[in-house]
Amino acid sequence: MLLTFFWIFGVIAMGSALLCITRKNPIACALWLVVTLFALAALFVLLDAQFIAVLQVLVYAGAIMVLFLFVIMLLNLGRPGPTDIKGPVGVLAAVVLAGALLLQLRVLSAAQLPSSIQLPAGTVAALQQQQGMVAAVANPLFNAYLVPFEIASVLLLAAIVGAVVLAKRKL
Amino acid sequence: MTFFLVSSAIKVFVVFNLIMVGVALLTLLERRVCAWMQDRLGPNRVGPQGILQPAADGLKNFLKEETSPAMADKALFTLAPIVSFVPALLTFGVIPFASPLPTKWGVVPMVVADLPVGFLYILAISSLGVYGIVLAGWSSNNKYALLGGLRASAQMISYEIALGMSTVAVLLLAGNVTLSQVIAQQQQGLWFVIPLTLAFIIFFISALAETNRLPFDLPEAEGELIAGYHTEYSSMKFSMFYIAEYSNMVTASALMATLFFGGWDIPLTSWDSTGEPTVVKTLATMAVFGLKTFSFLFTYIWVRWTLPRFRYDQLMALGWKVLLPLALVYITMIAAAIWYFRVQLGWTYGPGMAAALGGLNLILLIAVVWWLDRGRIVSGSVPQEAA
Numbered sequence: 001m002l003l004t005f006f007w008i009f010g011v012i013a014m015g016s017a018l019l020c021i022t023r024k025n026p027i028a029c030a031l032w033l034v035v036t037l038f039a040l041a042a043l044f045v046l047l048d049a050q051f052i053a054v055l056q057v058l059v060y061a062g063a064i065m066v067l068f069l070f071v072i073m074l075l076n077l078g079r080p081g082p083t084d085i086k087g088p089v090g091v092l093a094a095v096v097l098a099g100a101l102l103l104q105l106r107v108l109s110a111a112q113l114p115s116s117i118q119l120p121a122g123t124v125a126a127l128q129q130q131q132g133m134v135a136a137v138a139n140p141l142f143n144a145y146l147v148p149f150e151i152a153s154v155l156l157l158a159a160i161v162g163a164v165v166l167a168k169r170k171l
Numbered sequence: 172m173t174f175f176l177v178s179s180a181i182k183v184f185v186v187f188n189l190i191m192v193g194v195a196l197l198t199l200l201e202r203r204v205c206a207w208m209q210d211r212l213g214p215n216r217v218g219p220q221g222i223l224q225p226a227a228d229g230l231k232n233f234l235k236e237e238t239s240p241a242m243a244d245k246a247l248f249t250l251a252p253i254v255s256f257v258p259a260l261l262t263f264g265v266i267p268f269a270s271p272l273p274t275k276w277g278v279v280p281m282v283v284a285d286l287p288v289g290f291l292y293i294l295a296i297s298s299l300g301v302y303g304i305v306l307a308g309w310s311s312n313n314k315y316a317l318l319g320g321l322r323a324s325a326q327m328i329s330y331e332i333a334l335g336m337s338t339v340a341v342l343l344l345a346g347n348v349t350l351s352q353v354i355a356q357q358q359q360g361l362w363f364v365i366p367l368t369l370a371f372i373i374f375f376i377s378a379l380a381e382t383n384r385l386p387f388d389l390p391e392a393e394g395e396l397i398a399g400y401h402t403e404y405s406s407m408k409f410s411m412f413y414i415a416e417y418s419n420m421v422t423a424s425a426l427m428a429t430l431f432f433g434g435w436d437i438p439l440t441s442w443d444s445t446g447e448p449t450v451v452k453t454l455a456t457m458a459v460f461g462l463k464t465f466s467f468l469f470t471y472i473w474v475r476w477t478l479p480r481f482r483y484d485q486l487m488a489l490g491w492k493v494l495l496p497l498a499l500v501y502i503t504m505i506a507a508a509i510w511y512f513r514v515q516l517g518w519t520y521g522p523g524m525a526a527a528l529g530g531l532n533l534i535l536l537i538a539v540v541w542w543l544d545r546g547r548i549v550s551g552s553v554p555q556e557a558a
Contacts, residue, residue, distance in 0.1 A: 054291040062298030133287040
């Protein structure tokens with residue numbers, strides 16, 4: 001049952017991701033990306049991570065992709081443009097990179113996870129039962145990993161400030 | 172398992188039909204209330220008091236010619252009403268609408284799906300409704316529709332933040348994101364509208380903007396944009412946008428009743444939430460929940476026919492410069508107060524803590540209205556522009 005759903009959503013995710021990078025119309029690309037994000041959220045649910053799944057839809061599909069669409073429409077990039085594949089050299093580079101990626105996947109699928117980041121089976125479900133969906137994520141995030149979390153937010157702030165400075169030469 | 176499947180299927184069927192009939196009656200109610208407020212009669216010809224008018228309208232929409240613009244993007248033009256319609260109906264699924272119903276085969280909780288991430292699911296799914304509007308605006312290949320779609324996306328993203336922030340206070344106080352738990356908490360103490368008055372006000376304003384209702388219906392401002400994003404739509408496709416808008420209203424009203432007014436809780440008695448579940452309790456609580464939801468729906472209509480439309484810059488200024496900072500400051504203060512009561516004084520949520528938080532809210536409310544306001548929230552404009 002679980003495996004069937006994994007295959008269904010996995011195939012949807014792969015297929016829509018492929019369509020996302022092959023469509024010429026930017027709006028269609030953005031929409032296929034939304035489908036990909038949805039399929040990934042479904043995969044998170046299969047992993048018992050409902051909270052992460054909802055956040056995935058809420059943040060990526062609900063907010064960030066809407067902003068993408070907004071920008072595409074605002075700049076009126078919505079009509080199909082010329083192809084951006086740069087001749088035989090580009091195709092060759094793409095094939096080589098794709099081969100490298102496949103090779104990595106091959107190696108990774110055979111590898112074992114280090115035991116330090118592995119939890120015994122059923123631990124996550126028990127934790128969620130005990131503390132609730134959100135607390136199971138929030139507790140480590142705001143207790144054990146508070147400093148990295150805050151540093152990440154500073155990083156995001158720096159990125160926003162940088163974007164504003166680049167966009168507005170005269171402040 | 173069979174019991175779960177059968178009961179879920181029945182609940183889905185009942186809820187879907189209730190929303191659909193409710194939406195139909197709501198369109199009639201809107202026109203009758205509007206007429207009443209303007210000292211007219213409104214539609215009263217079809218059936219007694221015009222009660223069959225929605226059926227006549229529905230039939231008319233099915234029979235109308237369906238036009239499709241020559242330069243439109245066909246696929247997306249068809250997809251847009253669907254994308255708008257589906258999330259609007261999906262969101263109601265996690266809202267508990269009555270106390271559990273005892274049957275011969277077991278107790279049925281009166282909620283389609285009591286998800287462990289309950290409330291966040293509503294936020295996630297309702298944020299998808301904007302795709303329908305944006306795609307409708309873009310695929311129509313009409314500059315007015317495009318402007319409507321652009322406005323909708325900017326507006327809904329802006330107010331989604333204020334909406335989410337205002338509910339953080341509720342989640343902090345309830346300590347849970349499951350809506351049935353939020354209701355259970357409110358049954359122990361007072362309804363959350365008293366300890367979290369300001370959050371309710373922010374939520375209500377943001378919900379008006381999220382559902383594109385006046386005074387924030389900029390995406391379809393008929394005076395400037397013809398009909399905004401659905402200018403090019405006709406027949407049933409147009410109707411689907413309409414149904415989506417009204418079912419979003421129903422969900423927003425039900426959510427306000429659930430988060431701030433105790434959901435299906437009957438006030439001033441603990442009869443409904445304690446003891447064995449009975450059929451009478453289920454029916455009574457369902458009626459109370461319906462009444463609460465209806466009163467918010469009526470307020471929606473009331474506001475629509477009372478207030479004029481905002482200007483676009485006023486709308487953005489209200490969202491980003493007033494509601495968002497207000498919500499952030501409010502979260503900080505409420506979190507500090509809750510921490511003080513819970514950790515320092517060791518209280519649990521009950522009438523005492525609710526009253527103490529209510530006092531704090533009263534002070535904050537007076538401060539916001541009399542001190543921060545100075546004509547800004549009410550008129551929505553920024554004083555620097557006038558100067």
